[in-house]
Amino acid sequence: MNMKHAGKTKFFGVLAALLTLGAAQAAFAQEEAPAVKVMALKGPTAMGMVQLMDQADTGQISDYDYQFTIAASADEVTPQLVQGNADIAAIPANLASVLYNNTDGQVEVLAINTLGVLYIVESGDTVSSVADLKGKTIYASGKGSTPEYALNYILSENGIDPENDVTIEWKSEHTECLSALLADENAIAMLPQPFVTTAQTKSDSIRVALDLTEEWDKLQADSSQPSALITGVMVARTDFVEENPQAVSDFLDYYKTSVDFVNANTQEAAQLVGNYDIVTAEVAEKALPACNITFIEGEEMKEKLSGYLSVLLEQNPQSIGEALPGDDFYYIR
Numbered sequence: 001m002n003m004k005h006a007g008k009t010k011f012f013g014v015l016a017a018l019l020t021l022g023a024a025q026a027a028f029a030q031e032e033a034p035a036v037k038v039m040a041l042k043g044p045t046a047m048g049m050v051q052l053m054d055q056a057d058t059g060q061i062s063d064y065d066y067q068f069t070i071a072a073s074a075d076e077v078t079p080q081l082v083q084g085n086a087d088i089a090a091i092p093a094n095l096a097s098v099l100y101n102n103t104d105g106q107v108e109v110l111a112i113n114t115l116g117v118l119y120i121v122e123s124g125d126t127v128s129s130v131a132d133l134k135g136k137t138i139y140a141s142g143k144g145s146t147p148e149y150a151l152n153y154i155l156s157e158n159g160i161d162p163e164n165d166v167t168i169e170w171k172s173e174h175t176e177c178l179s180a181l182l183a184d185e186n187a188i189a190m191l192p193q194p195f196v197t198t199a200q201t202k203s204d205s206i207r208v209a210l211d212l213t214e215e216w217d218k219l220q221a222d223s224s225q226p227s228a229l230i231t232g233v234m235v236a237r238t239d240f241v242e243e244n245p246q247a248v249s250d251f252l253d254y255y256k257t258s259v260d261f262v263n264a265n266t267q268e269a270a271q272l273v274g275n276y277d278i279v280t281a282e283v284a285e286k287a288l289p290a291c292n293i294t295f296i297e298g299e300e301m302k303e304k305l306s307g308y309l310s311v312l313l314e315q316n317p318q319s320i321g322e323a324l325p326g327d328d329f330y331y332i333r
Helices: 002-034 050-059 074-082 093-102 146-157 175-181 195-202 212-220 238-243 245-264 267-275 281-292 299-316
Strands: 036-042 065-071 088-092 107-115 118-122 137-141 167-171 188-192 207-211 230-237 293-296
Touching: 036 074, 036 245, 050 065, 050 245, 050 267, 065 074, 074 088, 074 093, 088 093, 093 107, 093 146, 093 230, 093 299, 107 238, 107 245, 107 299, 118 146, 118 195, 118 212, 137 146, 137 175, 146 188, 146 212, 146 230, 146 299, 167 175, 175 188, 175 195, 188 195, 195 281, 212 299, 230 238, 230 299, 238 245, 245 267, 245 293, 267 281, 293 299
Parallel strands: 036 065, 036 088, 137 167, 137 188
Antiparallel strands: 088 230, 107 230, 107 293, 118 188, 118 207
């Protein structure tokens, strides 16, 4: 074999080896991108995540294999989390405490993602204060979670017995409340955003009668440590947090960026919300400014959430799983 031919053979051999190595490294990198299974509820919690979902789907974020699921109710999320089929999930604030207590601390809260988004709406003009709800029928969903306990607290503290002075018709989903509200010309409902805006786009007669966040704040005004009405939090399985600390920290960074984007770019965010079929882009554009989407972590999260859970404990210990969570409930990075 002449030298020239031997050189060519060697060159192509090295090239083939490099190509094989490159392909192996690419396959390895793809294989090594850890899967992170995330669940959110069809409402503000998912709306705050749309930029992250879009960037993951379009490959702008590729260091993790994010797998997103949007559920209609918390009942769909809880078993997936407990069974290990979801790693991170957006759930009602009180439910996070219940899960912590019922699983011996196998759930941690990463951040507060939604403040008060609950409103009393009606198609008439009979309610201008909490006192006006006495004797009325209220359509609501969220029994056993934040909406029920927030409503009960506000009614009770205003001298109205939730068991005897009002009739609360509990529905399994917000969409059912919306249907009931639209079907009855004198109906009253407790709805979160963006369903309030959806209702108003379907009927000109529907108006916001009470902002439950404002009503909560009035009751807390004289407290030495006033709490905030917190609707939703982001939680993770403790095992997942311990085994994947970097993945959890990175997720929070991406999520915060998404929340900031959604709050600063209503029109663009609304288009993404529509793309993910959470609500229509038209509804999202009107609703987003009233959705109280936020990102609060660390010590501030612990202070606000523990205060909120303390109020619920006084009202109904079962609402938070009979006891306040320990310090290990609060993820501080």
